[in-house]
Amino acid sequence: MTKARIDARFAALKAEGRAAFVTYVMAGDPDAATALEIVRGLPGAGADIIELGFPFSDPLAEGPPIQRAAQRALAKGMTLQGVLDLARAFREGDADTPVILMGYTNPLLTWGYEAFARDAAAAGIDGMIVVDCPPEEAEPLADALDAAGLSLIRLATPTTDDARLPVVIRRTSGFVYYVSVAGVTGVKSADAAAVAPHVERVRKASGLPVAVGFGIKTPENAAAIARVADGVVVGSALVDEVAEALELNEDVTGRVLSKVNSLAKAVRLARRSLTAV
């Protein structure tokens, strides 16, 4: 399965003529049970691909929203084992939606790359994004993921020039994640016009779909990116909904899913309104 699930999803959406809507939520935020409820609700609310953050104590590429989400999850005892349990429980009810784990090296290293890749594949995970493991350090990880049939999804960024791009996309499969801004998650906002040529460049070089993330918060923003990219990733804006619901003592799942809903609509209608213009 695994890699195949990601490829099948992008192929189906391409046939539909629209971009994928990729939602990032933190496993265990605000607690394991609610996070599972949220993840189970994501496809129904319009998510095409699920990125599941696994918490790390020192997430150095994250802005305050995801930092705090990781801290909430860790405070509630979330572990990598808990993340796999969540994925497995989700997979029992959904055979098609790709699930990608996103996080940092040290917890994986502690588990062991090979063992973790096997256990993740068995739990129904399709791919991994490891933020602080650049190509220079990722050979052992890439070998382990290959052996288990999982995709290694790499990040290309505004600092990835043409000379470096081949290094970044080597051993990448499923899709390439284009980081729309130089910065941490959830702070600067993405500019579709600035991003478009980079998406094209990465698509050409890799032959893979390109999803864009970091700094996409509003439906308008999501729609603009959906017109130029193969996927739109939203994370901090969803995690912010968790924080706000907790603060206002509201229904966390309901708040997150209704945000997903409005963003998903924008992504779905983006290219139609383009032809209508």
Add this chain to the structure above:
Amino acid sequence: MTPPAASRELIVNAPTRPNDYTAYPDASGRFGDYGGRYVPETLMPLVHELDAAYRAAKADPAFQAELDSFLTHYVGRPSPLYLASRLTDHFGGAKIYFKREELNHTGSHKINNCMGQILLARRMGKTRIIAETGAGQHGVASATVCARFGLPCIVYMGAVDVERQKPNVFRMNLLGARVEAVTSGSATLKDAMNEALRDWVTNVHDTYYLIGTAAGMHPYPEMVRDFQSVIGRETRDQMLAMEGRLPDAVVACVGGGSNAIGIFHPFLNDESVKLIGIEAAGEGMDTGRHAAAINGGRPGVLHGNMTYLLQDRAGQITEAHSISAGLDYPGIGPEHSWLHDVGRASYLTATDNESLEAFKLCAQLEGILPAIETAHALARIGDIARDVGKGGIIVLNLSGRGDKDVGTVAAHLGMQI
């Protein structure tokens, strides 16, 4: 399905003692299995750019000449090598020498590295300097060189450290730097480093990250070591001039490890010279509240490098605890991890209380207020002097002065000042 306590990847290759200890790191920034460049992709091109710029500077005699001139006339080098005769008599063992890094401009060894890196930043055309600091010594040294060269300086400092090192915060402000109090995580040095890295990832074009210790991603551990090695080179020459032979042991406190590697490195291939680093044992190794990465941690990845780290079974980084803000860090530079594994250096510990005692003893017998970081090394110097024995010679890197710590020391002695 329970995760194994330690991964297969972590079973490091059987460490072999190399023919030349100074031949590391390799081109990928590894000291054995330690080091590397575990940074987000956005930073990778910048790290390569820095590496290339540093190699070019290292090979350029004009760069070295400029650095030497500033070290002589601005920093005040060479620093003296001083025979601490009353402390020697007190312990009744080997002769104890102090390498007087606390006499440098700004009061610690940190300025050696800052001078080198600021000249490099200028060569690279960078116009904005960021730094992290724990005790504030590196922050002060960074603010100082930025003032000297007219560059804006932002110093990230954990909110806890801002509180316990107030005099240094004020000094940084006087020097024109902006101090950003970091409240995330444990609000100490590791979080300050996270925040500095987040700044760098956001300001990729104009910003130079001036790391203050021999840790982080390649090339920092090598570069900081090279800039601090002036300590060991001078010590070697001074010792040969004063005693006609090499010392039997060289001792230094270890936070990230820059003052230690600086004095160790020129002795690495002199295997008769014992190299001893002292980690902070905080409230005691058995309490779990310490900052001893080698003695109480295991290998992992944080802040761009593979090294010994304080972490839980699941690979989450745990908080370090030390009376000393400059040692209050859950990691250690990768070269120390490797020197430990291959057995070329050994790493002992000293508790908060032992360090406070050593602080007082040094003040009373030698008329020198040591930094509380340095006091950790002083806390083991008696044992080492007795071990080496009469007729032997040891050198302690007196990495900094203790003026910044009088408030902390007073508080622990139950006094108001």
